[in-house]
Amino acid sequence: MNNIEDEYHKIIEFYPNAIVEKNCISQVKIPLKDKFFLKINFKNYPKKPIVNLISKDDRIYRKVDKIIPLLNRWEKKKPPSIVDLINEILTFINSLESKEIKIKKELLNGILALCKKQHPREILGLLRIINGIAIEYILPPGAITSKISGLFIPSRLGFDSTLNGSIHSHPSGNPNPSIIDINNVFKTKKFNFIVAYPYNLSSIKCFNNKGREIEFRILN
The missing domain is CATH 3.10.110 (Ubiquitin Conjugating Enzyme)
Incomplete structure (x- = not known):
């Protein structure tokens, strides 16, 4: 054979x-x-x-x-x-x-710690999603963040279909996306997390690429 x-x-x-x-x-x-x-x-x-x-x-x-x-x-x-x-x-x-995203608790805790460390600057990253589960945080090459915004150049990453999520912080405490978020970071990703100050589990929201809030689950 x-x-x-x-x-x-x-x-x-x-x-x-x-x-x-x-x-x-x-x-x-x-x-x-x-x-x-x-x-x-x-x-x-x-x-x-x-x-x-x-x-x-x-x-x-x-x-x-x-x-x-x-x-x-x-x-x-x-x-x-x-x-x-x-x-x-x-x-x-x-x-x-899939219309629901899951994220590992260990990963989320690490991101919350990073948000607190970087405050009052924003953090910005991508999420590797496998089988509907966010398993890894990726810092995009050349990402630039400030107290009010974060930007990166997608072409520097190359194409990777597993990087289908984003996550960034809002030091202002507002967990909702801005027009800039929706027109930039959200545009090419299916699942987009915002972590707002004071950076705890109750200050996190997830949105689709049109800025509509969607459910997420935390996996132990």
């Missing part, structure tokens, strides 16, 4: 609803919601496969090679399995559909 056959059998084992295209086992489609499919062409495996989200009529809806970390760091000499790739893509899609 060669690599492609082995990968195909793994796919069928984990995703029995997978559809083989053109009688070619290296081209499969995984049905998704709303009549969309995840289409994977791995005929050149262990080279990087071609992966797209397609519509029912086979039109490309979105290319995913630039938004999935596993594809970005693909190495021919040590390739991940196609099943692992599918799992990561589906996890990413599910995280986009």
Whole structure:
């Protein structure tokens, strides 16, 4: 059994609803919601496969090679399995559909401590979100903060689909977003936390990219 056959059998084992295209086992489609499919062409495996989200009529809806970390760091000499790739893509899609964010208590406590240390200056950072859980605080390169605002240059970070959240402090004590927040920091992130003075668990709010407040849960 060669690599492609082995990968195909793994796919069928984990995703029995997978559809083989053109009688070619290296081209499969995984049905998704709303009549969309995840289409994977791995005929050149262990080279990087071609992966797209397609519509029912086979039109490309979105290319995913630039938004999935596993594809970005693909190495021919040590390739991940196609099943692992599918799992990561589906996890990413599910995280986009999620309307609730969770954040680890240890991470949040560290951020609260940082806010207190930096006061009265703002803190500004990004959150790495995996499976709907904020697990890491990232300080953007070149971030500039003051007593009233914070700015950073997104292009200095490069693209990383897991950095789908932001967090910054409001030394003024107002936990609500400003127009500047909504038009800048919030614009490209799905989950946006504001930590207001006096920097405790009751002075934190979370908002979507349009500035609407959303629920969040703290995980022990």
